[in-house]
Amino acid sequence: MIKEAIFHKSDIPYAYPVNKDQLKIVLRTAVFDVDRVYILFKDRYDWLGKFKIKPMTLVHTNELFDYYETTLELNKRFLYFFYLVSETGEKLYYTEAGFFKKRPEDSFWGFFHYPYIREKDIFSPPDWANECIVYQIFPDRFNNGDRTNDPENVKPWGEKPTADSFFGGDLQGIIDKIDYLKELGINAIYLTPIFLSPSTHKYDTTDYYTIDPHFGDTEKAKELVRKCHDNGIKVIFDAVFNHCGYDFFAFQDVVKNGPKSKYWDWFNVYEWPIKTHPKPTYETFGENVWRMPKLMTKNPEVQKYLLEVAEYWIKEVDIDGWRLDVANEIDHHFWRKFREVVKNAKKDAIIVGEVWHDASPWLRGDQFDSVMNYPFRNAVVDFFAKRKISAVKFNTLITEQLMRHMDSVNRVMFNLIGSHDTERFLTLANGMVARMKLALVFQFTFVGVPYIYYGDEAGMVGGFDPDCRRCMIWEEEKQNKGLFEFYKKLIRIRKEHEELKYGNFTTLYAVGRVFAFRREYKGNSIVVIINNSSKEEVIFLEEAGGKEDILKMGELKRSGN
Amino acid sequence: MIKEAIFHKSDIPYAYPVNKDQLKIVLRTAVFDVDRVYILFKDRYDWLGKFKIKPMTLVHTNELFDYYETTLELNKRFLYFFYLVSETGEKLYYTEAGFFKKRPEDSFWGFFHYPYIREKDIFSPPDWANECIVYQIFPDRFNNGDRTNDPENVKPWGEKPTADSFFGGDLQGIIDKIDYLKELGINAIYLTPIFLSPSTHKYDTTDYYTIDPHFGDTEKAKELVRKCHDNGIKVIFDAVFNHCGYDFFAFQDVVKNGPKSKYWDWFNVYEWPIKTHPKPTYETFGENVWRMPKLMTKNPEVQKYLLEVAEYWIKEVDIDGWRLDVANEIDHHFWRKFREVVKNAKKDAIIVGEVWHDASPWLRGDQFDSVMNYPFRNAVVDFFAKRKISAVKFNTLITEQLMRHMDSVNRVMFNLIGSHDTERFLTLANGMVARMKLALVFQFTFVGVPYIYYGDEAGMVGGFDPDCRRCMIWEEEKQNKGLFEFYKKLIRIRKEHEELKYGNFTTLYAVGRVFAFRREYKGNSIVVIINNSSKEEVIFLEEAGGKEDILKMGELKRSGN
Numbered sequence A, B: 001m002i003k004e005a006i007f008h009k010s011d012i013p014y015a016y017p018v019n020k021d022q023l024k025i026v027l028r029t030a031v032f033d034v035d036r037v038y039i040l041f042k043d044r045y046d047w048l049g050k051f052k053i054k055p056m057t058l059v060h061t062n063e064l065f066d067y068y069e070t071t072l073e074l075n076k077r078f079l080y081f082f083y084l085v086s087e088t089g090e091k092l093y094y095t096e097a098g099f100f101k102k103r104p105e106d107s108f109w110g111f112f113h114y115p116y117i118r119e120k121d122i123f124s125p126p127d128w129a130n131e132c133i134v135y136q137i138f139p140d141r142f143n144n145g146d147r148t149n150d151p152e153n154v155k156p157w158g159e160k161p162t163a164d165s166f167f168g169g170d171l172q173g174i175i176d177k178i179d180y181l182k183e184l185g186i187n188a189i190y191l192t193p194i195f196l197s198p199s200t201h202k203y204d205t206t207d208y209y210t211i212d213p214h215f216g217d218t219e220k221a222k223e224l225v226r227k228c229h230d231n232g233i234k235v236i237f238d239a240v241f242n243h244c245g246y247d248f249f250a251f252q253d254v255v256k257n258g259p260k261s262k263y264w265d266w267f268n269v270y271e272w273p274i275k276t277h278p279k280p281t282y283e284t285f286g287e288n289v290w291r292m293p294k295l296m297t298k299n300p301e302v303q304k305y306l307l308e309v310a311e312y313w314i315k316e317v318d319i320d321g322w323r324l325d326v327a328n329e330i331d332h333h334f335w336r337k338f339r340e341v342v343k344n345a346k347k348d349a350i351i352v353g354e355v356w357h358d359a360s361p362w363l364r365g366d367q368f369d370s371v372m373n374y375p376f377r378n379a380v381v382d383f384f385a386k387r388k389i390s391a392v393k394f395n396t397l398i399t400e401q402l403m404r405h406m407d408s409v410n411r412v413m414f415n416l417i418g419s420h421d422t423e424r425f426l427t428l429a430n431g432m433v434a435r436m437k438l439a440l441v442f443q444f445t446f447v448g449v450p451y452i453y454y455g456d457e458a459g460m461v462g463g464f465d466p467d468c469r470r471c472m473i474w475e476e477e478k479q480n481k482g483l484f485e486f487y488k489k490l491i492r493i494r495k496e497h498e499e500l501k502y503g504n505f506t507t508l509y510a511v512g513r514v515f516a517f518r519r520e521y522k523g524n525s526i527v528v529i530i531n532n533s534s535k536e537e538v539i540f541l542e543e544a545g546g547k548e549d550i551l552k553m554g555e556l557k558r559s560g561n
């Protein structure tokens, strides 16, 4: 056995409580290396008791690793070790103190050890998140519902956007399209920022307490949330707390009063007086973006200010959660406080971080409920849009991603295929709708929350920002109605099948460009078989026998390319 | 190359800031598998910039793994991947998205990524902890300084202890021995609990606000702390927050008033009315220890009560930190609040958890500064006292332990060789003082805080509790003066050499029973060579050339057994 590959740690994601009585345990081995894995366990205070033995289940196999799982039930307190047998008959015991050929009877302190299921530490995202289908809206570009609030320099709807163009979209525009969203079937919207700001994207906040008048006002925001709620749609706002805008009152005070400003230490000023050019003399977001001074969240006053903002909008307009901009450049310390404030203000509010990479440090239960799942997108783009990786590699990527997090986290990950910060999926797929449809089948049947970037359902295309932020296509003749209907069908299927929302995920087949998997929940299962190639493939899959063809994907057989 | 063994994750302990400008990076490979490892890195916002390349240093080698390290300096934001070359010429690139044969030029989002050095998240234990030598006192058994406060049923000093015997030790007794402690050279004491309780160990607290009258009172505690501080000795109290005693006011209120008590949900009562026998009808510590009802720290009132206790003793008697009893059965959530309260009350107070196993979930910077390092003890007992493992296995155990935590954590780990909860080291070594001396050489020259259990320095022996809690030997003729002098020498050497407190650790030799390593700091180094066998060994160690023999361990050559 390849000992170097065998891994367990009595911590997330290898050991964690799924509820107050059950502990999930995961063990990793090298792929195809081990034949049988058992866990030997008992109550850690049951000094004289015998260990129980339980076989573990192989749940994922990829290019490098096999993952075994089991769920244990005991009186909250666990002592355990593993017993592995290879096909050749080799036997190995694995403990926290390493490997043993013989069963280690007396190494109590060297065994693995989950001291206690601490109820307060059990991660539970809002229930509704498990059932969620999210729709992202970039407000200036979604729908102009009120021409009286348009910016002066508003451009004709549908013109090619630049970084600075305004198109007049607003909150009334979203309200006017609630029926459209309902027809599509989504049940949550996430709005990029809507607070006062000079820019079109509004990531440079001037005033965290004012809805940008080009979008509406607080009353309009309340109306939007109320009407969304009336229609079963949750509303998530964008918390841009890593940095503010140049015009933010505190920064302007510092610009004016220099080191004498009472806000001088809300920012990181390198050199007085403040200058914006040739390079800003203060820390900013990104690469010297002078319009976005970085906020010092280590400063308790800044913490207090931002936490009050977070609480205010939940209490004032009843939003259902926050998406956190540039979440990984703000300290964990702040996000832990943020979680307390948000959950106290609304128990089932959701917290979704923007983290483009492995987000596990933020998803241990103490900070976020979910993140925008860019690693998911990268795998889906490479497999379905670009066809540059094999089904085997795709399987490796997605199973490794699943094994980074607790199941409860995976079920609420915001699985996007594109956003306002990426090229649109259809563009990456060179306009080939069939490729996008296959990706959507995967997105809607995989573990996690399907996430639609506005307009994807209409067949919109667009390269990098600002091109991916084009005006929504409302002229029916320009919309891809087939794609819209396809989304509707997937949404309906997703809603109707608990397996897709709560089921476990098992890869059944990954050869060439064909990928098949099963979602199973409470004895029911759905099998998804995807031929991600241009030619017909014949595979034999016992698991698929007797299943109803709920997707009716005949059309893809013809148009695959 | 064994890909299954190659591991990095952009999180503790594989990536973490050492200060606001520097990021430590660790990569693991299979042992002897890779010849050279490079990291390619740049600022994550430097979109067009070229990657810098830096060789990584092999810092640990054990039975299974090699560990490579480097420290990067940039403008806080890192994008990086690894390049590995084996002796056979095989080349491999390693990214967050897996392995590549060719350099992955365009997989920006698949690279590893340390988004930002967030100052608030940098772990820094109190400075003094790095310089610390701790002495644990079990107050009833250390010294009786005031016969007027003795319990009624006090036993003659030195009688064999039972679980219930009282010997009259007290705070005055500790005060009277400050000169002794100063002569020994320690600079911190940790007292097992001293609050009001019916037991001799006092882990069943009756009143968290009252010093047990058999030990003294609050004024006496203040005097102890003040006199310790005058002599450069820090004082750590024991926070028993997992459970209270049966006589604790809140539990007694529940016993009396049942479900109508306002404290009913401070505990987990299975069945009313409360009964203690045949089995307690409420949750307790351990295996139905009815005298210790478990406190529900998920309850905000319980949190508030305990946090006020934590703050009170820091503010009232100026203690320098808390040792946390049964720390791993209390939720992380509570400990995070605890850290805030304690550090606000005293910036450089220390927080030391009792965790007998891998403690990494508590040592990420947000909870504890240190733990009682039982995995260290287990390795030292097995190698030095019992001689049941080889130097190779010993090296594996201690290097794996080091790689679980940040360097800053390792430097303040409370490295014990025994405590009130274990057999005494000398007993485990079958009374062979030479074996203990070798263990002490290791303890005082390894990374972390040397920790002395009262009486070990006098050559005390004792089996499991209560035998390990015998009365301190004060009759000079019964003390092992040689051992005392040996401790003094080790303490002096430790204090005089920054290498031992701050230096990195490199294993130089691990063959049979001979183990050698180097501690290096700012260009100076100390080499320690340990022959853990009964016969003379000759080894060639270039590193040792020209070193002064600071330990003068000739005596061990003669008495090794």
Ligand SMILES: [Ca+2]
Binding pocket: A144, A145, A146, A147, A148, A149, A150, A168, A169, A170, A214
């Ligand atoms: Ca408008």
Ligand SMILES: [Ca+2]
Binding pocket: B144, B145, B146, B147, B148, B149, B150, B168, B169, B170, B214
């Ligand atoms: Ca006394």
